Amino acid sequence: LAVAALLDAVPAHERTATIEITNGHEALIRREAQWTGPILHFDLTRHGNDTDAISPYRPYLHFPDAPCFVALLETRQRVYVRLSSNPWRPWRGKNGPLRLDLLATELGGGGHPGVAGITFPITDAGRAAGRHAYAVAIQRLVDLHG
Numbered sequence: 001l002a003v004a005a006l007l008d009a010v011p012a013h014e015r016t017a018t019i020e021i022t023n024g025h026e027a028l029i030r031r032e033a034q035w036t037g038p039i040l041h042f043d044l045t046r047h048g049n050d051t052d053a054i055s056p057y058r059p060y061l062h063f064p065d066a067p068c069f070v071a072l073l074e075t076r077q078r079v080y081v082r083l084s085s086n087p088w089r090p091w092r093g094k095n096g097p098l099r100l101d102l103l104a105t106e107l108g109g110g111g112h113p114g115v116a117g118i119t120f121p122i123t124d125a126g127r128a129a130g131r132h133a134y135a136v137a138i139q140r141l142v143d144l145h146g
Contacts, residue, residue, distance in 0.1 A: 025054045030062050037142040040066035043134065045074040045127070056084040056115045067091050068098060068141060072134040079120040079130040081107070081137055087114065093144045103140055107133045 032042040040063050044054075059069050067089055071082040083100040085091060091098035100116040109118030118133045120126035 026058065026062065029054070029059050033059070033063060036138050038067055038145050039138055039141045040069040041071065041134070041138050042069070043072040043131075045072055045079065045130075054082075056082060057087065059084075060086050060088060065089065067145065068100070070134060070137045070141065072130055074122065074127070074130075077122070079122055079126050081109070081118045081130060081133045083111070083116045083137060085114040091145075095144055098144075103137060107136060109133075 028044055028047055029042055032044060032047075034041055040059060042059075054071070054073070059071075060066065063069070064086075066086055068083065068085040068091065071084075073080055073082060081104075083104055085098050085100060097113070099113050101111045101113050104111050104116035104118055107118045109116060111117055118130075118137075120130045120133075
């Protein structure tokens with residue numbers, strides 16, 4: 001009942017826009033998702049700059065077996081690599097629990113053990129650095145997964 005009351009307070013045109021954006025993001029994720037070994041990854045940089053709104057857990061609705069994902073995103077403010085572990089599927093790596101914060105820190109970013117990221121400026125050099133960090137993160141996770 002409380003959720004319904006909250007939704008009633010949001011104007012109908014805003015609810016529809018939010019649903020359309022979310023559905024659009026999910027279609028992008030499904031279309032662009034790739035696998036390198038057990039690691040799910042996707043580059044959405046060529047699809048506009050509203051991808052910042054993608055939840056770090058949304059891809060697992062479509063890819064529940066992925067232990068984690070790596071995403072390359074570009075917004076109006078930044079280029080960034082998002083690292084997210086699947087909270088419904090524990091990491092079974094050869095070195096113990098997954099620590100995305102440690103990987104992100106090695107690549108110049110930070111975060112939490114389960115969700116982390118690396119941010120770059122929106123410049124040609126920033127985009128190149130983001131692509132490099134994206135590729136390195138994927139390969140490191142493949143190697144760690146065992």
